[in-house]
Structure formats: C-alpha cells, structure tokens
Amino acid sequence: MFDTTNIVVGLEVGTSKVCAVVGELGEDGDLSILGLGQSRSSGVRKGEIVDMEQAELDIRRALQEAEQMANVEVRSVYLAVTGGHIRGFNNCGIHPVQDPEQGVTEEDVLEVMRNARSVNVPAHEEVIHTVRQHFQVDGHGEVREPVGMLGRRLEVSVHVIAGQIDRLRNSIRAVRSVHVNVEEIVFSGLASALAVLSAEEKQEGALVIDMGGGTTDYVVFAGGILRHAGVLAVGGDHVTNDLACALKVSQSRAEQLKVDYGAAFVEDRIRGQTLDLTNYLGMPLRTISLETLRRVMHLRLEETFELVRQQVTAAGLYDSLGAGVVLCGGCARIPQVTALAEQVFDLPVSIGRTQGVSGLKSALDQPEFATGIGLLRFAQQHRVRPVRRSLMRGLADRLKFFIHRG
Ligand SMILES: Nc1ncnc2c1ncn2[C@@H]1O[C@H](COP(=O)(O)OP(=O)(O)OP(=O)(O)O)[C@@H](O)[C@H]1O
Ligand SMILES: [Mg+2]
Structure with a gap:
C-alpha cells in the first residue's frame, strides 16, 4: 500500500489526447510513475475545451485508466492549461x-x-x-x-x-464535474520544460517547444529561472488541415498520411515519388505526391519555428540559449523535425527526454507525455503538504501562486 500523501496526479486535457499521470514523490526528489491513463480527446480545439460533455467523458476515461494502473483513487490533480489566450x-x-x-x-x-x-x-x-x-x-x-x-x-x-479567466475556469469546471479537485493549474509549456530540462540546461539557457495537436507552447529558461513563455494557437492539427487541403483528402486520411509518410524535409531522393491511396476495401483510389506531402509539412513547421524564433528574439532572449532548443509534444516525433529546427534557430536541437524519473518506462520515452510528467515535477517543487484544498475555494485563491524558482 502506498503512502497516499506522496501521491500526486497530473492531468493534461489536450487537443489530441487526455492524459493522466500518477506519480509517487520519494525522499530527496525522486519521482516514480505509478500509472498512466489516456483517452482520445474529442472536446478540445486549439488547447481549449469546446465541448464540455465530451471533455468530461474523456477526462473520466483517462483518470479511470490511471487509477486502475496505479491502484489509487484520484481525488485531486495538477491541471495543465494552454490555449492562444495564454x-x-x-x-x-x-x-x-x-x-x-x-x-x-x-x-x-x-x-x-x-x-x-x-x-x-x-x-x-x-x-x-x-x-x-x-x-x-x-x-x-x-x-x-x-x-x-x-x-x-x-x-x-x-x-x-x-490567461482569460473564463477559459481557465472551463478547464477547472470540466475536472470538477467528475468529482476531482484541482490543486493548481499549470501552464502546459512550463510543465513540459520541468519534465525535460536538467538543472544545467536551465542554468545555461534553453528554449523548450511543446508542439501538440492544437497549440505550440514554448518557454525559455536561463540563469536557472523561467524567463519567458508563450503560446501559438497552431499545432499538428494544422499540419493535418494543410495536408487535407493540399492533397484533397479527408482529415482522417491526412492524419494517417502525416504519421505514416510525413517528414519535415523534402529530400532529393523522394522527388517525383507518389503514394497510392486505397479505399476501405483496399481498392486503388488515387495517387498523391509524396513530395507535396512533405513540402506542405515543411512549410507549416518552418513557419511555426520561425514565429517562435521571432518571439524569443523580440523578448531579447535568443542570445541566452546556451543549451539550445528542446522539442517535445507529439509533433516532436515527426522525422527530421530536429534538423528543421536546427536550421531555423541555428542552435543545437534535441528531443526532450524526461529527467530523473523512474517507473513506467514506456510512458517516459514518449515526447507527448512531457506535460503530464512535468506536472508531477511542478507538484514536487511547489506543493505545500499535506493539503486537501476545499472544493469550494475560489479560482482567484487557487491561482495566487508564486514560483520562486524554475
Ligand atoms: N509519429 C508522428 N508523426 C507525426 N505527427 C505525430 C506523430 N505522433 C503524434 N503526432 C502528432 O502530434 C499531435 C499530438 O501531440 P500531443 O499528444 O502532444 O497533443 P496534445 O497534448 O493532445 O495537444 P495540445 O497540447 O496542443 O492541446 C497530433 O497532431 C499528432 O498528429
Ligand atoms: Mg499538449
């Protein structure tokens, strides 16, 4: 049996997936993942809840799965928030x-x-x-x-x-509706950075870009502290949309093509290559250009990185990125995305790996779980124990929170 005062739960209600991570905080900063629950997300667009009922269903499903795996009852979570309003x-x-x-x-x-x-x-x-x-x-x-x-x-x-108070409230309300309390809300990009950056990288200066389905969140750490944060309301779903338009295929087909054949560059060797699409019976349907597929992805991803670079430069922080750029979120899986980011930022780029965490290995190696795992890191650094916050406490109260260090 676990000492439940050391159990913390992170919940990300993302655009593509709802993900709940149960962790156990050990002595001297250890963090062990006990359970992970996931559900496809259907009630979220661009990082914000647009269908409350659907979001509640997805949250319930993800929490139940995590509870079963970790063998604990989830009463409260650290909740990730994102969206273009942040x-x-x-x-x-x-x-x-x-x-x-x-x-x-x-x-x-x-x-x-x-x-x-x-x-x-x-x-x-x-x-x-x-x-x-x-x-x-x-x-x-x-x-x-x-x-x-x-x-x-x-x-x-x-x-x-x-962020906008009503939109933040919607996220909290969706979680409360499944009778789970929200300990704190945490900006998704910050959570991801806490998961993937080492103390040295935070000190030397690093840009973390979490490229999800609906948003691209970024944060800059330098001198050991968070220096800047931002959100672009653009993510992998926009790449899929672009593909659907350019290749004249459905969204679901475009998503499949992106995952199966996508890459961030158009290499010389694929020029002129085509892909044969089949219908659901496996009969030939039509042919599309692999070069076009990759070019569309390249352009959208390049534009996204350029926007982040402009914003980081405008904040006067480009020269503070001694440790380079770290990518996470599902789009970090796109082949050659690090090479493209290196070209745009002119800095070393790597895929984020969660630092100093033990437990479920399969969960830890996926870039899309950085936010969920980072929420546990946040809890570890900021939790006042033992607390059981009242369900009735006001939003303003809950949000009054200082981060002293990254
Ligand atoms: N192998 C892959 N190749 C290309 N894209 C991928 C791959 N795996 C996942 N993705 C893309 O990653 C995105 C989902 O990432 P992630 O799970 O981080 O999003 P999310 O956290 O649900 O969304 P957000 O944080 O934006 O609200 C989708 O657009 C998906 O198509
Ligand atoms: Mg996300």
Missing part, C-alpha cells in the same frame, strides 16, 4: 520597505510580489504564474535574494503568465 509578459512591482532599519523581510518580498502580479493585468485575465526575475533595492543591482539587505524601496521584475 500570454507571458514582464511586469515589475514596487514596495516601500516596512522597516528600513531592520532591512528587507520575507513580508516585504511577499508584498512586492503581490504588487508585481496585479499591475497591468486586465480584469478578464487571471494570473497563472508569477516568476521572479530579480530584485532591486533602492534602484541598485540585480539582487537575487533581498532578505536582510538594507534599503527603503524594494522593486522586483517578474515574468507573468496569465
């Missing part, structure tokens, strides 16, 4: 030090963080994460730990990740 931006807060004679206290730090979190956030948005970048005391320096320093004015620069 944005990352820099903010800063100012706070007069309460007792300048005594110096900066923990209380002053909490106050200045509170101030930084609420500035410039419109009423229809809710803050998901506030990540401290550095402090200044009386306008001086880039201070990492201000407590104990003498001064009158404490300032903090933060990176805020926020």
Whole structure:
C-alpha cells in the first residue's frame, strides 16, 4: 500500500489526447510513475475545451485508466492549461520597505510580489504564474535574494503568465464535474520544460517547444529561472488541415498520411515519388505526391519555428540559449523535425527526454507525455503538504501562486 500523501496526479486535457499521470514523490526528489491513463480527446480545439460533455467523458476515461494502473483513487490533480489566450509578459512591482532599519523581510518580498502580479493585468485575465526575475533595492543591482539587505524601496521584475479567466475556469469546471479537485493549474509549456530540462540546461539557457495537436507552447529558461513563455494557437492539427487541403483528402486520411509518410524535409531522393491511396476495401483510389506531402509539412513547421524564433528574439532572449532548443509534444516525433529546427534557430536541437524519473518506462520515452510528467515535477517543487484544498475555494485563491524558482 502506498503512502497516499506522496501521491500526486497530473492531468493534461489536450487537443489530441487526455492524459493522466500518477506519480509517487520519494525522499530527496525522486519521482516514480505509478500509472498512466489516456483517452482520445474529442472536446478540445486549439488547447481549449469546446465541448464540455465530451471533455468530461474523456477526462473520466483517462483518470479511470490511471487509477486502475496505479491502484489509487484520484481525488485531486495538477491541471495543465494552454490555449492562444495564454500570454507571458514582464511586469515589475514596487514596495516601500516596512522597516528600513531592520532591512528587507520575507513580508516585504511577499508584498512586492503581490504588487508585481496585479499591475497591468486586465480584469478578464487571471494570473497563472508569477516568476521572479530579480530584485532591486533602492534602484541598485540585480539582487537575487533581498532578505536582510538594507534599503527603503524594494522593486522586483517578474515574468507573468496569465490567461482569460473564463477559459481557465472551463478547464477547472470540466475536472470538477467528475468529482476531482484541482490543486493548481499549470501552464502546459512550463510543465513540459520541468519534465525535460536538467538543472544545467536551465542554468545555461534553453528554449523548450511543446508542439501538440492544437497549440505550440514554448518557454525559455536561463540563469536557472523561467524567463519567458508563450503560446501559438497552431499545432499538428494544422499540419493535418494543410495536408487535407493540399492533397484533397479527408482529415482522417491526412492524419494517417502525416504519421505514416510525413517528414519535415523534402529530400532529393523522394522527388517525383507518389503514394497510392486505397479505399476501405483496399481498392486503388488515387495517387498523391509524396513530395507535396512533405513540402506542405515543411512549410507549416518552418513557419511555426520561425514565429517562435521571432518571439524569443523580440523578448531579447535568443542570445541566452546556451543549451539550445528542446522539442517535445507529439509533433516532436515527426522525422527530421530536429534538423528543421536546427536550421531555423541555428542552435543545437534535441528531443526532450524526461529527467530523473523512474517507473513506467514506456510512458517516459514518449515526447507527448512531457506535460503530464512535468506536472508531477511542478507538484514536487511547489506543493505545500499535506493539503486537501476545499472544493469550494475560489479560482482567484487557487491561482495566487508564486514560483520562486524554475
Ligand atoms: N509519429 C508522428 N508523426 C507525426 N505527427 C505525430 C506523430 N505522433 C503524434 N503526432 C502528432 O502530434 C499531435 C499530438 O501531440 P500531443 O499528444 O502532444 O497533443 P496534445 O497534448 O493532445 O495537444 P495540445 O497540447 O496542443 O492541446 C497530433 O497532431 C499528432 O498528429
Ligand atoms: Mg499538449
């Protein structure tokens, strides 16, 4: 029997799949995966719930499977959230030090963080994460730990990740409707980065791109902390759509062709090659061009990487990526996608492997489970134990959450 106070559950209600991961937190930072449940996702578009009933069914299915495998009852989850409405931006807060004679206290730090979190956030948005970048005391320096320093004015620069409150609420509501509580909501891209980046990579600087079915989430870590986050409402489904249009085939056929014959480059050797499509009886239907298939994929993926590169460059972080780029999400399985990313970013690129996790091996080696596993890492780093949060607690309360470190 497990000590259930050490059991945490991550839930991603993604565009392609709903995925629940049950983990056991060990002493000294160990994390063991006990169960994994999956369901095809039919109620989500571009990372956001569009059919509540269907999403509930899929969530129930994934949780049941995970419960059976792990032999635990899931009462609460860390829930991944994404969608084009989620944005990352820099903010800063100012706070007069309460007792300048005594110096900066923990209380002053909490106050200045509170101030930084609420500035410039419109009423229809809710803050998901506030990540401290550095402090200044009386306008001086880039201070990492201000407590104990003498001064009158404490300032903090933060990176805020926020999303539209109603859309975040929809995700929480779908989970609650299956009688499961939400401990915290976590930006999917951040969860993925926590799963695949080592401490060294976070320190040296790395860009993690999670390319899912409906969204491409990205985060930059540098100097050990999260520096920037963003979402493009474009993912593998758009590649499928492009293929369906260009090849004049159905969505399901396009999806199949993408997985079976897709790649991120048009190699010379495949020029002029064709594929024979058959109907459901195996009878010849028509012929399509493999070159066109790959070119369509190349163009969409290249454009997606270019958009991420532009945004990271605009945030002034391109030169901070000493450890390069790490890809995850289902689209990281596309052959030659790392080579394409290397070409666009002009940096070393690798497929993310989950770090320091034991347990179900098959789950750990798939790039699409980075978010689910990263949620457990998040729980490990931020959980206040033992807690059993009330179902009735307000969203605003739940979202008041500071990340001190990545
Ligand atoms: N072998 C493969 N080749 C090409 N594409 C693949 C392959 N395996 C998965 N994909 C694509 O990956 C996408 C699904 O990825 P993933 O499971 O990470 O999405 P998701 O988490 O459900 O969605 P999101 O996070 O965007 O809401 C789909 O577009 C799927 O077609
Ligand atoms: Mg995903």
